[in-house]
Amino acid sequence: MHIVVVGGGVVGVTTARELVRRGHQVTVLERHSLAGNETSKGNAAQRSYGVVYPWADPSMVFKALPWLLKTDGPLKMRMPPSLAATRFLLATLRYAWSPGLFGLNKRAMLKLGAYSRERFLALEQEHDLAFDGAHDGLMHLASTPEALDELRKTHELLNEVGVPSHLLSPQEVREVEPGMTGNGPLYGAIRYDTDGTGDCHLFSRALAQVCEELGVNFRYEVEVEALLADHQRVNAVQLRTASGKPERLEADAVVVSAGCWSPELVKPLGLTLPIYPIKGYSITVPLSDPAKAPTATVHDDNFKVVSTRLGNRLRATGFVELADFNRDIPEARIATIRKSVESRYPGCADLDAAETWTGFRPMTPDGPAIIGKGPRDNLYLNTGHGTFGWTLSAGSAAVIAQVIDGEEPAVSLDAFRPGRFAGGL
Ligand SMILES: Cc1cc2nc3c(=O)[nH]c(=O)nc-3n(C[C@H](O)[C@H](O)[C@H](O)COP(=O)(O)OP(=O)(O)OC[C@H]3O[C@@H](n4cnc5c(N)ncnc54)[C@H](O)[C@@H]3O)c2cc1C
CATH class of the missing domain: 3.30.9.10 (D-Amino Acid Oxidase, subunit A, domain 2)
Known part of the structure; x- marks a missing residue:
């Protein structure tokens, strides 16, 4: 399956790694010339699995x-x-x-945090990455x-x-x-x-390099302008290259990991994300x-x-x-x-x-990230990670890959479901 990941921040890169290791053909589309160059660049560098809490x-x-x-x-x-x-x-x-929502969401985030720690340890054992x-x-x-x-x-x-x-x-x-x-x-x-630490920008760049070696196609300096969909599926992505040339890229599935810029991509498909x-x-x-x-x-x-x-x-x-x-x-x-x-x-x-x-x-107004299936059969979201995207990246990447492959996710995604904002606020 050819899966397009929109966004080459830490969340998009970790997602790409999970997908390529599962045998998918993966393309990452990123408007910067480097991975991890936006919110993933200068953050507090904490992998704070035990601290995660809802906004x-x-x-x-x-x-x-x-x-x-x-x-x-x-x-x-x-x-x-x-x-x-x-x-x-x-x-x-x-x-x-x-009433009760903060406690439920905090527990859900802590569970994802614990899983993310496990996935980080495995990832660091598999790849020798220099990121302090x-x-x-x-x-x-x-x-x-x-x-x-x-x-x-x-x-x-x-x-x-x-x-x-x-x-x-x-x-x-x-x-x-x-x-x-x-x-x-x-x-x-x-x-x-x-809990741990690490430079999220260096990690994203080093992991992107590993992903390229594993076969992921990173296309930098391209702007994704629209997801081209019918009522059931996203068929392609409309992008613009650095030279201003428009291009249509066919996809069997799309993961939106575009951080703060995710809402504008999915809004035309009827999904409002209040990030x-x-x-x-x-x-x-x-x-x-x-x-x-x-x-x-x-x-x-x-x-x-x-x-x-x-x-x-x-x-x-x-x-x-x-x-x-x-x-x-x-x-x-x-x-x-x-x-x-x-x-x-x-x-x-x-x-x-x-x-x-x-x-x-x-940031989402409740706090948990947005992880799961979107409003089309082959559209997925791994975004809206607010204060804890670096910490939760390894875990959320693994669970979204499990969802894409039709498996039961290792951690319950109830608190993270994309449709929870439906009806507006
Ligand atoms: C001050 C500060 C401190 C923080 N400290 C921590 C911390 O200690 N621990 C922690 O876990 N988290 C921390 N965070 C949060 C963490 O940095 C974010 O949650 C995480 O970086 C989000 O990663 P991302 O990949 O979702 O988003 P981003 O890193 O923003 O990546 C999204 C990417 O998508 C690209 N993109 C968007 N739209 C398009 C488009 N249309 N076409 C092409 N490309 C597109 C962007 O260029 C960007 O590179 C902190 C954040 C801040 C601001």
């Missing part, structure tokens, strides 16, 4: 407002908000206040006593679902992360023992003193900034911003990220020399 979190609704008003607060919104942002927030509130990858644990700091109480509750839930974690005292935190010599407030932490681009920022900098840096990945709840060790580099990431597709990088955002790093890891790097980046999380 529509009822406990966040009242916390979020003060964050909006704080200069260094992690939540930002362009004022006045656009119609798209307003609709997305209203839909988020509706999901957050749907590790599974050395992940830590969430508590900078207030209330934050520590929240972490205790998280620890109980993780015990219940079998995800290994430990609560740490401030002294134990510093034993695990000796580079954390700064004076940022610290009451303790939770450590997700089996909204939630903006974030990162800095990446070579370490000048590696001993003063984190050894793995640490979430500083004081600024809601994540600092991750990637080989000899530090990546620090923050902010959840609703500003539609605006790619500006205001200095104030970068200054907050720097402030967080300096408060924990003083002297680890010359932060003024850091490379800056912004990207858009392809």
Whole structure:
């Protein structure tokens, strides 16, 4: 079967690998000249299988407002908000206040997270990929006593679902992360023992190379303009090459993994996907003193900034911003990220020399990704992964390949079904 995957981000590339290994002929269509060059490029680099949670979190609704008003607060919104942002927030509130939904979705995401970890370990055993990858644990700091109480509750839930974690005292935190010599407030932490890290951009590029060796045809610098379908099937993809030439590419099946740009491709086929681009920022900098840096990945709840060790580099990431597709990088955002790093890891790097980046999380208003069959017999979706697309990529790629081949998916896809937004919000 010839399967066309639209999108060469980490989700499209991992999907292509699963499909080619199952004997399909695979073509990946990507508008950039490289794989993993959009949202998969400068993310926080966490493979946070034990942390995954839905965006529509009822406990966040009242916390979020003060964050909006704080200069260094992690939540930002362009004022006045656009119609798209307003609709997305209203839909988020509706999901957050749907009784029991958060818990169900969180459990479903944790199960997919655990499966994704399994698939990553197998993948890394099969292919020798250079992406500064590790599974050395992940830590969430508590900078207030209330934050520590929240972490205790998280620890109980993780015990219940079998995800290994430990609560740490401030002294134990510093034993695990000796580079954390700064004076940022610290009451303790939770450590997700089996979580990991890795540069998603390097991984996507290295895996794309492996896929090409396995026979996948990557076509870069092509824009997919439309899925050409009748009432039952998608027959072909309408694309435009870099030279502006239109082309029709026949397909036996199509997987849409186009991140934030997925909705426009499936809307003409009658499927509305309420994916909204939630903006974030990162800095990446070579370490000048590696001993003063984190050894793995640490979430500083004081600024809601994540600092991750990637080989000899530090990546620090923050902010959840609703500003539609605006790619500006205001200095104030970068200054907050720097402030967080300096408060924990003083002297680890010359932060003024850091490379800056912004990207858009392809967020659904409830939170789970969109994985499964679309509105035509041979149309599939693996998209809308929001905050956790890197973490869940290996697992979601495996389950969508199982669905395409008519097998029972290894993880229940109820929470992820594409049709759950039907009826509008
Ligand atoms: C600040 C920030 C921090 C994050 N931190 C983490 C983290 O620590 N851990 C984690 O798990 N996740 C994290 N994420 C989320 C993660 O980066 C995303 O969920 C993931 O990269 C999504 O991958 P994707 O392949 O679906 O989308 P993308 O990487 O955006 O790939 C989609 C691709 O489709 C292509 N495309 C779209 N439309 C077309 C078209 N019409 N024709 C041709 N090509 C097209 C695009 O060019 C793009 O390359 C973070 C995100 C941000 C913004």
